[in-house]
Amino acid sequence: MPQLMQEIKKFYEEAFQIFNGKSQTPEIELRFYPYIGINHTIRIREQKAFIRLAEISRNLPLEAQKALAFILVAKLFRKKVPTQAKETYRHFIKTEEFRQKVDENKRAKGRKIITTSKGDIYDLDEIFRSLNQIYFDGKIPLPVLTWSARKTFRILGHHDSTHETIVVSRSLDARQVPKYVVEFVVFHEMLHIFHPTIHHGGRRYNHTPAFRRNEKQFAYFEEAESWIEQNVKNLKRNAKKINGE
Ligand SMILES: [Zn+2]
Known part of the structure; x- marks a missing residue:
């Protein structure tokens, strides 16, 4: 040091x-x-x-x-x-x-820095701040929050610990996506900051039982999970259209 x-x-x-x-x-x-x-x-x-x-x-x-x-x-x-x-x-x-x-x-x-935390519909900074207050007593340091450049659908959210960045798929920045779904994706990524990866026996553990327990504390956990399950196909279709893949 x-x-x-x-x-x-x-x-x-x-x-x-x-x-x-x-x-x-x-x-x-x-x-x-x-x-x-x-x-x-x-x-x-x-x-x-x-x-x-x-x-x-x-x-x-x-x-x-x-x-x-x-x-x-x-x-x-x-x-x-x-x-x-x-x-x-x-x-x-x-x-x-x-x-x-x-x-x-x-x-x-x-x-x-091109900050793209403000989407057309949802503001990731605002979502982060309110989740931080409600679930983490305001203790999670503000990472870089950004919508993905493309409408990815396979990965709805991603936390990059090296650059302290949370990326949320732009496919969720849409009026038909309920706010609790975006919140849930951000919440999941915030839990990755709260529960850093455990390295054990050459393996990495991201979604530990403690992580999963905390995840269920999200007020709309079931609603969000089932919305994602039912709508990922639609997101995928839209993503293909827009990205021209
Ligand atoms: Zn995860």
Whole structure:
């Protein structure tokens, strides 16, 4: 792990000791993540803390990194954020130099990323946010959400963990497709983030029994399953027409 990461990690360990004193300090998994703008996420899963800091914050000095660690960990435990930390962090992100970097970053990203989360009918960002609140207590970090370029039908959804991307088949972005079906496909892919692939004995386990149990918690599980079963043939027909396959 590079020097900078090691040092930042120490701030998080320190913050955990302060805000979560009684319990053990969790193992910390820290990464910079290409969020556009200055967003950071922190969550706890199975005694492990997953922290993703906006790529842009790599440019912040250690003093600001420490303040940010205290802010994120305090918020995680719903504790009062120390005024000092708040002020320090704000001071650094308000500097002209940093603001310029953020703007440059947004411009560069804006050129590269074609975000297609808003379909003709359904908005994947909106669906993700509401599912996250209802089923995950808002703890799933926002991945890249996108409709597929083509109207695929064999695969209705796909989660790419390397690029933190959820792709949903554009064939579902249609008025005749009930919203709960799109939600169910997104929900399934979110469960892949919630239950990372287990590697065991050279095999990969994606749909573990725990995964399947959680999947059934979706409020329209049966309706969605049966709709998909009954309509996949139609989706396939439409896809062929449109893609000219
Ligand atoms: Zn799956």
